[in-house]
Amino acid sequence: MTQLYACVAHQHDLRLVAVAAVICALGTYSTFAMGRQVLREGPAKDRIAWGVTGVVATSTAIWATHFVAMLAYEPSLPFGFAVGQTAASLLVAILMVGLGAGILVARRTLGGRVCGGAVVGLAISAMHYTGMDAYYVQGTLHWETALVAASVLVGVSLGSLSMVLGFSADRRLRRLAPPSLLAAVCGMHFLGMSAVTIAFDPAVEIPGGSLDATILSILTANAALLIVGLSLAALRLWHANRRRHEAENQRLRDLADIAVEGLMICDGDTVTGINHSLERIIGRPREALIGAPLQSILPGLSTAGIPTEQEADALLRDGEAAGIPVRVIAQWITIKAKPHLVVAVRDQRERLRAEAEMHRLAHHDALTGLANRHQFNEALAARYACRRGEEGSFALLLLDLDRFKLVNDTLGHGMGDELLRRVARRLMSALSEDDLVARLGGDEFAILKGGGTDLPAIQAVAERVNDILARPFLIDGHILNVGTSIGIALAPDDGETPDLLMGSADLALYGAKEEGRGRYRMFEASMNARIQARRSLELDLRRAMARQEFALYYQPQVDARTGTFDGAEALIRWHHPERGLVSPADFIPLAEETGLIGSLGEWVLRTACIEALGWPDHLTVAVNLSPVQFRDARLAATIRNILAETSFPAARLELEITEGSLMQDEQRALTTLRELRALGIRIAMDDFGTGYSSLSYLGRFPFDKIKIDQSFVRRTPEDKDSAAIVRAIAMLGASLGMKTTAEGVETDAQSNFIAGEGCDQLQGYLISRPVPADRIGGLFAASMTRRASA
Amino acid sequence: MPIHRLLYCSDIHIAGTEDAVRQQIAEIVRASEIRNAADDLTGALLHTRGVFVQALEGPLPAIEATFERICCDLRHRRVELLEFVQAEARTFGAWSMAGIRPDRTIGKLFPGLEAGAAQIAEPASAQATISLMRSLLIAGAGEAAPLPTSPAQTAR
Known part of the structure; x- marks a missing residue:
């Protein structure tokens, strides 16, 4: 180590060592930058180009580092380089680095990296010692074998390490790769240099034609910088280009992803792009769908089969067994000078659900x-x-x-x-x-x-x-x-x-x-016949009003004691052109059911008032009200209008109602009765004695008259019960201050009995049958003359 | 909380052998026992000669819901409501649903039961019927082992 330090510090020009280190650092950086390009997904052509660039840049850098460092080496003796070996050392570097790179690419395992890295490390040593062979100095070189071995070992092991780091998955480890390769190159070189000692030998001559060290150093340094710099510049350009490309793609994808509809780009029958909506509709990630055949997403459809004019129904295959109902429409676009089909896919599930819900609501x-x-x-x-x-x-x-x-x-x-x-x-x-x-x-x-x-x-x-x-x-x-x-x-x-x-x-x-x-x-079929008859009657009834087939007949009422006319009850008659005279018992219930009773009842009231106007003015006219009419809240208003229209005095109008009118809503019945009486109209209780609770009604409702039902009258005086009832009603009326009228009086015996019991009025065949309007006038007039002459 | 009591009778409409019918009725009793306990209802179900007489007492909503369920049940026919009143206290407080099947001796003592629902249907006899049902329960006419598989129920 001391030897190594002494070698670098004392035997080298440190400025040039720094230059060598810079070249080496750039080189090793580019090694891994290119290396990653090779391993990146992409066209093989590009990857090979990057590989070659990387190998050339790396080996050039190693080679230049060596020669610049050699220039920094100052043995204080004249020295030079042999051209052939110098060139050969570069070739050795390129070949061996290439071999190492090949191993790295071919075996992408840890072993491959160790092995490839070792070959690269060996390349450093091989280059170094080939390069040293080109080194001519005026002296003899002595090699310390242990240090030589150590230098090779350092180169190989650090080379291996750098490759292991450089292609590891961890980003932080990858950052350490260029420095370790740098260490491999520098460590190997300076260890190798400290292994050598030069003994001056004036006998040794530097052969002619050897390169001057300074020129060589400048040339190699520039060449290496140029190569490494160019390769790095190319890499940078490539990255910038790629980023722009990606940004553009991203923008397109973003645009596509904004779309609510599913979008799918097809190159031929292969899906090459899919937007977020479609991903969501299908329920599988983009990655799983891109590259798949169109038929795997839209079974039974080919690019040619998707219409471009009008949406068509289709079934989208998702993870589930049942497909998703969709509508599809396609459009051709050109991407990279190649026609692609963009398929818009609209999910129909929501619409179908809404339709189903609407269908459910409607049904x-x-x-x-x-x-x-x-x-x-x-x-x-x-x-x-x-x-x-x-x-x-x-x-x-x-x-x-x-x-x-x-x-x-x-x-x-x-x-x-x-x-x-x-x-x-x-x-x-x-x-x-x-x-x-x-x-x-x-x-x-x-x-x-x-x-x-x-x-x-x-x-x-x-x-x-x-x-x-x-x-x-x-x-x-x-x-x-x-x-x-x-x-x-x-x-x-x-x-x-x-x-x-x-x-x-x-x-x-x-x-x-x-x-x-x-x-x-x-x-049963018989029901049909009955309803048929009813229907046709109903039809006729509706027409009868317009055709004026109705007429009023009047049955006179006389004072029981004097026998003079008091008035008459109006009775409706229907002269049917084919059926002849139709009984009110047949058509009134029908009119009530169909609602025709309203207009019919109004017609009866109006007609009775008009016709009775011609009678002597002390005579009353009695009109029957149906329960349906009576329940109409507008009854009093209607009658008031009719009286006003016809100028018929209210005091001469008598309304006959039955118990049926009072049942159900007694409060309203009472209100109506009071309204009518307030107009001055008299109210008669019709068919008295046939209902359920007649007596209680008499006490509660304001009647002016009680009409004893003819079923009792007809049986008097022979039938004791009927006679008793008639007698009781007459007495009841007298005590309640109500007039009593006996209906259906047919014989003199009945007339005598009833008058004797205190009844006020008689009505029946004995006095007169109901007669048409034009004859009742005559009847009244005759009686007037009789009375006048009497 | 005020409670209501309800008494109704109906014709039993269950097909099958006597044993099968008895088994089905036992199941009805058991199912209503569980449900009634959850709904805070108590009562008794008497069945004899093809007639059900059932008393139910408890909160109004639970009684109404249970009776509606009974009215949707086609194992009953001609359901007739005998009594539906507010009550001071529970008569069958100890039983969430007790099955009663009077034996012959008791049946003879109360000819009304033998004659079927028609006689119970008199409103005046509703109270009497309820008293009778309670007496029968206390006297031990509560069904012994309605299901051979559930001896625990004999405890009632």
Whole structure:
């Protein structure tokens, strides 16, 4: 070590040693810089070029280091270099460094690095000693073998170490590689130099043609710097270029990644690029997809198969077995002068989910979750569409809750809604999966039964539904007994079309309700005939108004004691062009059901007022009000208008109402009655004695008159019970301050009896049948003349 | 917290041999025992001659939910509510669901049971029925070993 120190410090020009060290440092730096380029992914051509550059730069640096250091060596004797050997030493360096590099590239293992590094280390020694052979000095060289061996060992071991470090995975270790190679070169050189001693020998001559040491040193140093510098400059350029390229690629990728749609670049049928969205859609990393064939991502599609004009549906293969539904469209672009296909992939899952949800909402009842009318109609239509012989037969059950309205009205809609939800659940538990249960609206449900028209099976289902809905519902402490009626129709026998089948089931349901609710009924053909008749009557009824087929007849009422006319009751008549005279008992209920009663009732009121205007002005006209009319909150206003229009005095108008009008909402009935009486109109209780709680009504409602039902009147005076009832009512009226009228008086005996019991008024065939408007005037006029003449 | 009591009767609608039916009923009792314990419900289920009579007592929401479940159960037919009232105290506080199957002697003592639900359905007799069920339980008519595999239940 002392020898080595003395050799460097005393035998060398330290400035030149520094130059040598700089060259060597640059060289060793470039060694590893190039080396990494070789190992980098890239085209083989580039890697070979980098390899050659690295080998040349490294060996040149080693060679130049040696000669500059030799120049720094001052043996105080004349010296020079042989041209041939000098050149040979460079060649040796290049060849051996090349060999070492080859091993490093070929065997990328630790062993390879150790071995390659050793060869590079040997190259340093080989170059050095070949170079020393070119060294001519006026003296003889004496070599200390141990130090020579040590120098070789240092070169080999540090060379190995530098390669091991240089290609290690650890970045910090890699940084140590150039210094260790530098140490290998310098250590080997100066150890080698300290191994030599020169003994002056004037006999030795420096051969002619040997290179002057100074010139050689300057040449080699410049050449080495040039080569190393150029290679480093090339490397720098390459890096800058690569960075720009990468930045550009990154920008493209960023742009692509911003896109919501999946994007994929294909070179031929190979995927070369994929954006972030597509990565996410597929659920696999970019790296796993790039390089894969297009078909592995879009099975069954080739570059030629993807449309460029209009989006096409496709299935994207992801990790799962089921593909992802997508739409694709492609566009050609040019990348690096080569046409590439950019495929835009739009994920359809969200859209399809939204569509499915909308479909669900459109097809299901929001309250109960059952199918709604829409879906039911579709299902029913589908059953008809694919109907084939016996297999296509099925049953339709229509349900209507028996007392739902009551719950809704008395306990509120919240309770009604909860009840409907529970009904839905019970229905589901009473039926099988094949059956479609739908809520058609309100408290109306339908069941489309699968599996034929086996009657016992269908009846069992109906019984089960009747049973399960007859069970009480307990909601918030209330006991709700609802119950259901069911109408059943069988397809195709009971209906050739969905509409006809529904009509039949509806008729059967109507039948079940008529029979007393809480039961089911199968459709029967006779129901159809009945409804047909009803329908045509309804149609005629609607037309009758426009065609003026209605007329009012009047039945006079007389004072029971004097026999003079008090007024008349207006009775509607329908002269049907084909049916002839239609009884009010047949068409009034229909008019009430269809809502026609509103306009019909108004017509009756107006007509009665107009026609009665022509009567002597002490005579009243009595008009019947239907319960439906009476429940209309606008009744009083309507009548006030009619009175104003016709100028008919309110005091001459009498309205006859039945008990049915007062039931349900007594408070409102009372309000209406008071409003009417406030107008000056008189109110008569019609058909008294036939209802349930007539007596209590008499006390609570302000009536002016009681009309005793004709069923009692007709049986007097023979039937003792009827006679007693008539007598009681007359007395009751007298005591309550209400007039009493006996209807249906037909015989003198009845007339005498009733008048005798204190009734105020008589009406019936005995006095007159109902007569048309044009004849009632004559009747009244005649009586007036009689009275005047009497 | 106020409790409610409910009493209903229904026709047993379970197909199978007598043993199979008995086994199913035992399972019903056991399942409701577990569920009722969780819902703070107590009660008893009496079954005789094809009729269930069940009493349930506890918080209103739990009673209503349980009864709704029973009403969705097709093993019952013609479910009839006999009583649904607010109660001062529990009658079956010791049993989350006790199965009662009266033997012949007891059955004869109470002809109402033998005749089926129709006679129990009188509102006035609801209280009497509940008292009877409780007496039967205390007298030891509670079902012995409803399932051969669960001897632990005989403790009831």
